[in-house]
Each structure stands twice: as C-alpha cells, then as structure tokens.
Amino acid sequence: MIRYILIRVTGCIITSFVVVTIVFLIMQYLPGDPVHYLLRGYESEGQVEALRKEFNLDKPLYNQYYIWIKGLLNGNLGFSIFYQKEISSIFIPRFIATIELISLSLFLSIILGIPLGIISAVRVGSFEDGLTGIISLIGVSTPVFVFGVILQIIFCIYLNILPTIGRVSIFENIFDSIKHLILPVFSISLGLLPYVIRNVRSEMLEVLKNDYIRTGWAKGLSPFKIYYKHALRNSLVGTIAVLGINFGMLLGGSVVTELVFQWPGLGTLFIQALMSHDYQLIQVLVLVYALMFTLVNLIVDVIYSIIDPRIALE
Amino acid sequence: MNNNFLNNLQKGFLKRKLSLIGLLIFSIFIFLGIFGPLLIPYDPYKTEYSNRYQLPNNNNIFGTDWAGRDVFSRVLVGAGITLKISIMALCIGSIIGGIIGILIGYMKNNILKMLVIQFNDILLTFPFLVLAILITALLGSNLNNAIIAIGISRIPRYVRIFCLVVNSEKNKKYIISATSLGASKIRILFYHILPNILPIFLVNTVLFFALTIIAEATLSFIGIGAQPPMPSWGLMIRQASENMLVYPFGVIPPSIAILLVVLSANLMADGLREFMDPKLR
Numbered sequence: 001m002i003r004y005i006l007i008r009v010t011g012c013i014i015t016s017f018v019v020v021t022i023v024f025l026i027m028q029y030l031p032g033d034p035v036h037y038l039l040r041g042y043e044s045e046g047q048v049e050a051l052r053k054e055f056n057l058d059k060p061l062y063n064q065y066y067i068w069i070k071g072l073l074n075g076n077l078g079f080s081i082f083y084q085k086e087i088s089s090i091f092i093p094r095f096i097a098t099i100e101l102i103s104l105s106l107f108l109s110i111i112l113g114i115p116l117g118i119i120s121a122v123r124v125g126s127f128e129d130g131l132t133g134i135i136s137l138i139g140v141s142t143p144v145f146v147f148g149v150i151l152q153i154i155f156c157i158y159l160n161i162l163p164t165i166g167r168v169s170i171f172e173n174i175f176d177s178i179k180h181l182i183l184p185v186f187s188i189s190l191g192l193l194p195y196v197i198r199n200v201r202s203e204m205l206e207v208l209k210n211d212y213i214r215t216g217w218a219k220g221l222s223p224f225k226i227y228y229k230h231a232l233r234n235s236l237v238g239t240i241a242v243l244g245i246n247f248g249m250l251l252g253g254s255v256v257t258e259l260v261f262q263w264p265g266l267g268t269l270f271i272q273a274l275m276s277h278d279y280q281l282i283q284v285l286v287l288v289y290a291l292m293f294t295l296v297n298l299i300v301d302v303i304y305s306i307i308d309p310r311i312a313l314e
Numbered sequence: 315m316n317n318n319f320l321n322n323l324q325k326g327f328l329k330r331k332l333s334l335i336g337l338l339i340f341s342i343f344i345f346l347g348i349f350g351p352l353l354i355p356y357d358p359y360k361t362e363y364s365n366r367y368q369l370p371n372n373n374n375i376f377g378t379d380w381a382g383r384d385v386f387s388r389v390l391v392g393a394g395i396t397l398k399i400s401i402m403a404l405c406i407g408s409i410i411g412g413i414i415g416i417l418i419g420y421m422k423n424n425i426l427k428m429l430v431i432q433f434n435d436i437l438l439t440f441p442f443l444v445l446a447i448l449i450t451a452l453l454g455s456n457l458n459n460a461i462i463a464i465g466i467s468r469i470p471r472y473v474r475i476f477c478l479v480v481n482s483e484k485n486k487k488y489i490i491s492a493t494s495l496g497a498s499k500i501r502i503l504f505y506h507i508l509p510n511i512l513p514i515f516l517v518n519t520v521l522f523f524a525l526t527i528i529a530e531a532t533l534s535f536i537g538i539g540a541q542p543p544m545p546s547w548g549l550m551i552r553q554a555s556e557n558m559l560v561y562p563f564g565v566i567p568p569s570i571a572i573l574l575v576v577l578s579a580n581l582m583a584d585g586l587r588e589f590m591d592p593k594l595r
Contacts, residue, residue, distance in 0.1 A: 015436050016437075018433075018436050019436060019439060022436070022437075032487070090444075137580060138573065138577070140524075140576075141572075141576035141579075141580055142569070142572070142573050142576070143526070143528045143532055144532075145531075145532060145535050146551065146565075146569045146572065146573075149555045149558070149565050149569075150565065150569070152558065153558055153562045153565065154557075157559065157562055196363065214538075234420070248441035248442060249441070249442070251445025252441045252442055252444055252532075253443070255443060255444060255447065256535065256536065259535075259536060270444070270447070271536060272536070274447070274448070274451035282448070286440070286448055289441055289444045290440050290441075291439075293439050293440070294439045294443055297439075
C-alpha cells in the first residue's frame with residue numbers, strides 16, 4: 001500500500017517535470033515576440049535589446065530553461081509584463097478565489113448528486129427516475145456559461161435578490177461573500193452534477209444486484225441502512241474515479257464561469273493574460289491548471305487504493 | 315458481423331424512442347445547416363436600429379437583436395456555421411487521433427510504444443478547454459483557429475481510447491487464430507480489428523461532436539472564436555448577455571439551439587452505447 005502510494009507520487013513528480021518542460025517549449029515556439037507587444041510599436045533598437053536582456057530572452061535556450069526551473073523551485077514565478085508586478089504577488093489571492101469556487105462546486109455536486117443518483121437507482125423507471133434523467137441530459141447538453149447567463153437573468157434582473165458580478169472575501173463580510181458565491185457555484189455544479197448522478201445511478205444498479213444486499217434485506221435491515229450504508233460505499237469507488245476524470249472539465253468550466261461573473265480568479269487572469277500577450281503569466285497559469293489536474297488525480301488514486309486495497313496490489 | 319451489427323442496431327438503437335428523437339433533431343439540424351441560407355426570411359447581417367429589441371412577433375419569429383437584425387435568420391445561418399465547425403474539428407481530432415491511437419495500440423510492446431503512451435498521458439493532464447483556449451488565443455483569435463485548436467486539443471483523448479481498445483482487441487482469441495491461419499498484419503487490422511472497434515469509434519465521434527459544439531460556443535463567448543458580425547451561436551449569446559438589462563430574451567433562442575443539437579447528439583450516443591453493450595439493456 002505505502003509502496004503503491006510512493007510509486008504514484010514519484011510518477012506524479014516526473015509527470016509534473018515533463019509538464020513544466022512542455023509548457024516551456026510551447027511558449028518558446030510561439031508566434032509573436034513579447035517585447036514587441038510590450039513596447040507597442042514605439043521601440044528603438046536599444047530598448048528592444050535592453051528589455052531582452054532584462055527578461056533573459058537573449059540567453060541560449062538551455063540557459064533560459066535553467067532559469068525557469070530554478071525560479072519555479074524558489075517560488076519565483078517570473079514577472080508579469082501587463083501588470084508590471086512579480087507574478088507571485090498577483091497569483092496568490094487569485095488562486096484562493098478559484099480554489100474557493102472549485103471546491104464549493106465540487107462539494108455541491110457531490111452533496112446533490114449522490115442522493116439524486118440513489119433515488120433514481122432505487123426507483124428505476126419511476127417518475128423521479130425519468131425526471132432526474134431528463135435534468136441530467138439537459139445538464140450535459142448545455143454549456144456552463146449558458147447556465148451562468150440564465151441564472152443571472154433570473155436572480156439578478158427579474159428577482160433582483162443576488163449580486164450579478166464580483167467577489168467579496170469571506171473575512172470581510174460573510175453574508176455578502178456567500179451571496180456572491182451562490183450563482184457561480186451553482187452554474188459550475190450544474191455542469192458536473194449530471195455526471196455524478198449518472199455514475200452513482202449505474203454503479204448503484206450493479207451493486208444492488210449483489211448477494212450481500214439480499215442478505216441485508218433478509219435480516220431485516222432498514223432501507224436507509226441498505227442504500228446509504230452498504231450499497232453506497234461500494235458504488236462510490238467508480239464515482240470517485242469519474243470525479244477525477246471530470247475535474248478537468250470542472251477547471252475548464254470555471255474559466256468561463258469566472259468570466260461570466262467577473263470572478264477575480266485564475267480564469268479571468270488567464271484570459272486577460274492571453275488578450276495582452278503576457279507570455280510569462282500564460283506560462284505560469286497553464287502550468288498551474290495542469291498541475292492541479294495532476295494533483296487531483298493523484299489524490300483520487302490514493303483514495304481509490306484506500307477504499308479498494310486490491311487496486312494497490314495490481 | 316454485418317448482420318449482427320444491423321440486428322443490434324435495430325434492437326438497441328431504433329427501438330429506443332429517445333434515440334430516435336435524437337436522430338430526428340439531428341437530421342433537422344443537418345438539413346437546416348445545409349439549406350438554412352436558402353430558407354431565411356431576412357438578411358442576417360442587415361442592421362435596422364429603429365427595429366431593435368423586438369420580442370417575437372409575426373414578422374420576426376425569434377424577435378430582433380440589439381442591432382435590429384432578425385434573430386431567426388441568424389440562428390438558421392448559425393446552424394450552418396456550427397455544422398461546418400463540428401465537421402472540420404471532427405476531421406482533425408478524430409481522424410488524426412484515431413489513426414495514431416490505432417497504430418500505437420497495434421504496435422508490438424516495446425520501449426517506443428511505452429514512451430508514446432506515457433507522453434500522451436502527460437498531454438492529457440492539460441484540461442481540454444484550457445488547452446483549446448490557449449491554442450486559439452496563441453494562433454490568433456478567429457473561427458478557423460478555434461476549429462484547429464478544438465481538434466488538436468481532442469487528439470490525446472482519442473489516442474488514449476483507441477490505443478487501449480486496439481491493444482485489448484489484438485490479444486483476443488479470434489485475432490490469434492487469424493494469425494495462426496496465416497493472415498497478414500494488414501489484413502488483420504482492416505478485416506478483423508477495424509470492423510470490431512467501429513461502434514466505439516461511432517460513439518466517441520458522436521460525443522465529440524457534442525463537445526465540439528459546446529467548445530466552439532464557449533470560445534466564441536469568450537471572444538476568441540467567431541468574430542462579429544458572424545452569427546455564431548456562442549457569439550450571439552455573448553452579445554445578448556451584454557444587453558441583458560435591456561433585452562434579456564435575446565439569450566434564449568441561441569441557447570435553445572445549442573441545447574437541442576447537443577442534446578440530440580447525447581441521445582444518439584446513449585442509444586449507440588446501449589446497442590454496443592447488451593448488458594445495459
């Protein structure tokens with residue numbers, strides 16, 4: 001077990017290293033020169049040279065790569081041309097805002113998805129099952145930003161009870177902060193929820209056919225205990241894997257949702273950086289998204305092996 | 315195999331009403347995508363500011379937008395754009411990704427194969443939408459680049475799926491017996507393996523079609539896909555959402571158009587999956 005986790009962690013470190021290298025290489029061979037975007041056509045020969053020197057662009061490739069890796073290991077993420085600041089100083093508050101959004105959405109889709117999935121598995125073919133099925137089909141078929149825009153129209157324009165855009169830190173005003181969170185969290189969860197429901201439902205249908213469930217009924221356990229204790233635990237294995245795979249979708253969805261609600265997180269920063277050709281910032285953000293995905297999949301694998309020790313043995 | 319295929323198709327796909335509805339909506343979409351420009355009542359690009367923000371009425375079935383353009387005509391022309399985008403992105407993503415995946419999966423186990431698979435797994439750690447946004451913005455914000463970006467971003471997933479499928483298929487007994495009968499490698503690939511993975515290819519292509527439409531709408535919504543005044547559905551939602559205080563209805567027609575087309579693809583994929591895997595029935 002510990003050996004399995006060690007192997008996975010080592011694999012993850014190697015993966016991260018390769019990801020860092022790929023991101024570096026992509027950014028090297030891009031069309032366009034960041035110095036030209038910075039000077040916006042007012043450049044003189046001397047200025048270009050000076051800036052190239054300042055951003056280490058005049059050095060050979062392996063030297064730039066060495067500087068990039070060394071910087072990352074020291075927590076020095078580079079310099080944002082657009083913001084004229086060290087990236088680490090803008091990065092942290094943005095990162096917290098995005099984590100807040102993503103973790104709450106994940107939490108909400110699990111909390112809603114598991115009971116809905118169980119209900120539709122237990123009453124297969126019933127009205128509730130059909131309704132959940134239709135809702136999850138619509139959820140899968142709608143882009144996340146459409147949810148965002150429609151929720152804004154309903155709750156901000158017609159009912160006028162929630163703020164349209166922005167974020168308030170939870171330390172400033174808890175009530176206001178929650179009000180700002182509701183709509184973005186809901187629109188991201190609506191995109192993820194169908195996958196949770198569908199998976200819990202199909203896993204549950206398989207598990208309920210098992211002998212030990214029949215034994216449970218025979219010895220007179222309550223339905224609640226059978227569904228939520230005995231059957232749920234076994235059907236969660238597959239659901240956790242699905243969450244790991246769909247975490248990438250959640251990250252993608254968060255970028256657009258942040259844009260719709262003007263949430264000051266990594267997504268809005270990413271799009272701003274792309275619009276202003278801020279290469280160093282783009283490099284860092286792509287890296288962060290890839291690493292978050294890798295890390296979540298590592299966590300999923302470890303949880304997986306704890307729930308089902310057979311996986312670690314293979 | 316062919317008979318079996320049709321038989322399964324009938325049992326699993328055609329008997330399910332939902333899949334049939336999906337097929338119906340999808341056919342209508344294809345029809346409108348091709349013949350839409352001939353059916354439109356007004357010029358989708360003609361602005362008429364005196365006639366803007368009209369709710370649906372007899373002249374404009376879906377109303378008019380912020381520039382007084384007829385939304386119905388724009389949605390119809392948008393269907394053509396969406397169709398074109400999805401076919402092109404599918405060609406890039408599924409054909410390149412599928413071929414690489416099948417070849418890698420069919421290769422003998424050696425270090426090269428392992429390295430390619432490992433590298434591909436690493437590429438999969440970049441979230442699809444983040445990758446698509448990145449590639450589009452870097453190539454330059456327009457529709458063609460968005461199509462290329464969506465196609466490229468989907469390649470690693472295809473490579474992975476087909477590598478796994480072909481790998482498990484080639485160790486099955488019927489392939490081993492074909493080999494022992496002296497069938498050549500090329501014959502085995504084309505006559506035995508490809509027909510058997512066709513259903514999986516179909517399901518993935520249909521699902522990817524749905525994903526492409528969502529991705530294109532998202533890129534256009536962000537502002538790096540289709541550029542105004544093109545009537546792309548994602549761009550229409552963006553422009554309507556900018557005017558949502560004055561005319562919130564504008565968001566509805568393009569959203570429903572996207573919903574219906576993606577829904578039809580998902581319904582068809584469900585039906586196809588069910589006919590592939592009889593256990594689900």
